[in-house]
Amino acid sequence: EDKVVQSPLSLVVHEGDTVTLNCSYEVTNFRSLLWYKQEKKAPTFLFMLTSSGIEKKSGRLSSILDKKELSSILNITATQTGDSAIYLCAVEDRDDKIIFGKGTRLHILP
Amino acid sequence: KAGVTQTPRYLIKTRGQQVTLSCSPISGHRSVSWYQQTPGQGLQFLFEYFSETQRNKGNFPGRFSGRQFSNSRSEMNVSTLELGDSALYLCASSPGGNSYEQYFGPGTRLTVT
Numbered sequence: 001e002d003k004v005v006q007s008p009l010s011l012v013v014h015e016g017d018t019v020t021l022n023c024s025y026e027v028t029n030f031r032s033l034l035w036y037k038q039e040k041k042a043p044t045f046l047f048m049l050t051s052s053g054i055e056k057k058s059g060r061l062s063s064i065l066d067k068k069e070l071s072s073i074l075n076i077t078a079t080q081t082g083d084s085a086i087y088l089c090a091v092e093d094r095d096d097k098i099i100f101g102k103g104t105r106l107h108i109l110p
Numbered sequence: 111k112a113g114v115t116q117t118p119r120y121l122i123k124t125r126g127q128q129v130t131l132s133c134s135p136i137s138g139h140r141s142v143s144w145y146q147q148t149p150g151q152g153l154q155f156l157f158e159y160f161s162e163t164q165r166n167k168g169n170f171p172g173r174f175s176g177r178q179f180s181n182s183r184s185e186m187n188v189s190t191l192e193l194g195d196s197a198l199y200l201c202a203s204s205p206g207g208n209s210y211e212q213y214f215g216p217g218t219r220l221t222v223t
Contacts (some may be wrong), residue, residue, distance in 0.1 A: 042217060
């Protein structure tokens with residue numbers, strides 16, 4: 001059965017710290033891995049990764065995919081209280097099915 | 111450009127009833143996907159509609175059904191509601207085709223008593 005596992009489930013850090021969120025997957029016919037940020041209700045799209053080893057970057061956020069290890073990490077540097085959210089990892093297969101992990105709940109202390 | 115809209119935002123139903131939720135995608139988007147989010151199971155895929163056809167389906171019982179209209183608006187129906195159906199129901203739209211970038215609506219919070 002296809003699955004996506006995120007770790008840690010929750011994380012509390014102080015403002016200014018750097019965090020690394022992990023996502024591992026077991027999905028047949030992998031096509032892409034997606035990261036989302038969910039603050040109150042609707043998740044918002046962060047990154048889509050399809051190729052191994054190519055870092056995607058947006059401001060203080062960056063992500064990279066390792067197809068050999070079937071995993072991805074999401075890094076957030078110089079964290080701010082506004083980064084507090086649930087970060088969701090999802091994997092899409094070639095049949096257009098999408099499987100989400102349960103998310104990492106990140107809380108940034110001022 | 112207006113975002114994805116969902117109605118109603120909150121709903122309280124009793125066991126055994128049925129419910130219909132509505133989702134209006136971003137203009138021009140042809141794909142609408144539905145998800146159920148609960149604290150225990152996280153975000154789970156229900157189904158996806160593209161150009162009025164169900165293109166994909168998750169592992170949910172037949173009580174969960176949906177449809178898409180010619181204007182891409184989509185409805186989701188849950189019949190014979192159970193307590194476990196209490197959840198946040200999210201819909202997401204994307205342009206379709208090879209685009210995997212989804213835009214989520216604010217969700218409908220369904221409570222079954």
